[in-house]
Amino acid sequence: MGLIFLVGFMGCGKTTMGRKLSAALEYDFIDLDHKFEEQTGTRISDYFTEHGEEAFRKQESKILKETIYPENAVVSTGGGLPCFFNNMDWMNARGQTVYMKLTPKMLASRLENAKTPRPVLQGKKGQELVELIETKLAEREPHYSKASVVAESFADLTPENIMYLLATNK
Template sequence: MKRIFLIGYMGAGKTTVGKVLSRQLGLSFIDLDHYIEGRYHKTVGQLFAERGEEAFRDVERRMLREVAMFEDVLVSTGGGAPCFFDNMEFMNEAGQTVYLKVSVDELAKRLELCKTTRPVLKGRSGDELRAFIAESLEKREPFYSKASIVFNAEEMMTDQDVQNISQALATLFSTFN
């Protein structure tokens, strides 16, 4: 039985890479944000606006435990998920965690283009956006770095990169199973 959690900052590519990697590994794919949106019939933006971040984190915590009941699955989490409650320890016990690591400059570049769907970044741009990313990434890094595998995701993932992650995961699974 395989269960993988992709973690990392907003814009690291968890949703994008997760889809490809799950196919490569023959696993079902779940994006935790999309799962929450389906269960609550609301977007993440609406949940933040209507209930606030604290309530969203509680929903996220519960939905993470729900998807972790599934077997042979790859779960792409939201960027904040590993950094609240004991979620990171929980994921490490439930499966293998893979941190997609990307620099502040690259994240700022990517997120400038797709920040509207991310309530945490609302109203920030340019230097302010970059400074916000730098500060929050520093706080989150200690959680992310508890992952079983840290992968440099600075550049657009090539097929070879996906192969490399798959290979590293296969080695880990053979160690643990």
């Protein structure tokens, strides 16, 4: 199936699913946030503090486009990546994209318990977090919706569900 890019809001499970789907397909796994930290030698949260979001967006787009991908790979993206520059079109031109779609409430409950800090969420919790997610998701949805397939919000989404969606997307 070539290159498969997982896209969607923070907390939808791109990194977790990327690992599982790549194992199920026997493909390589690339997490672009991990590549970012490896290449810049800086944690994403520190990068935001030191350089700001605009610099982060330029650098993440550069890493997306300059990475040399194996023939077959599952690539987990950062939640904002599809929404800047021409990144979404760039991914669609090179492989298949999967939008992992979850409700704001489910995203919030996962993000409240997650260990990785997400600077875009400004440490918000509870109802404030749900509202911030609703606003951001509404801005981002038009970009995510350009994905080749949409994997709708089931908490128990499996690699097999995604493989089926990709195989039937003709």
